Amino acid sequence: MADHSLPPGSWASSEASRAVMLGNRGRDTSPELALRRALHRLGYRYRVDHPPIPELRRRADLVFTRRRVAVFVDGCYWHGCPQHYGEPSTNAEYWRSKIARNRERDADTDARLRQAGWTPVRIWEHESVDDAVVKVACALDAPG
Template identity: 35%
Template sequence: MPDKFSKETRSKIMRSIKSKTKMEDRVCKALWNKGLRFRRNIKDLPGKPDIAWKKYKAAVFLDSCYWHVCDIHGHIPQSNVEYWSKKLSRNKERDQVNTAHYLSSGWKVLRVWEHQIKEDFDGTIDLIIDFYEQAKGAQNRTEIESSSVTKSGVH
């Protein structure tokens, strides 16, 4: 099925997609209110982590179920299937490459799905705080172990 928007309209829609979504703003505000200080969407880091602590080599990605193709909620739009299939699979592949890059560079990575934030906001905030505390205390380790990590996991 062809795209229902003209090329110009589709281009305008795609240009309007930015970093710092409402979901990210809500999470960051909650973390800030709990006293955590961090940097957002650092352009010189691969994949521009949503939250990062360079000093502790720790990065958090808040992944949209749609754009990052969550196994539960991710889907390919019915219009322009070939384009979206390629686009979204490239996004997923890029996430894997970026995570591997961070891990091989001694960073800690936490990826959290949008649905996890929606289903358990307070639990997600606690998970990120635990991740930060462990990264802060484990500067010399490349992996963090946590029994409270959900499917997205700490890498």
């Protein structure tokens, strides 16, 4: 999970960007819920908000323990989606480094999971449920 603490001062210059940031905080955001529902309907069973590897101390949004697949639904803002991340006009330096740290941590998490024999699946929150289901299903069906 990303660190969602906010910087001091007036960091959100527009109501729109503020709404995006607030909407991306925390769990049970609607894209993740929609994906969970779709997978469940298809008969998939998984753990929710679960650490794939306990010693890693990082949770995945959906975890398929037996198949060793860890799914992360990444917020477009916090994880720096190339399509939707727009740099705020205030505190730009703060946000640039914060998003960069989040992205580094995402990459580090993926690398550690792969080393441990897991398959990380990254899904942007803007992706359609159908696309997300295909990504997860492909990871689950892959050999190994």
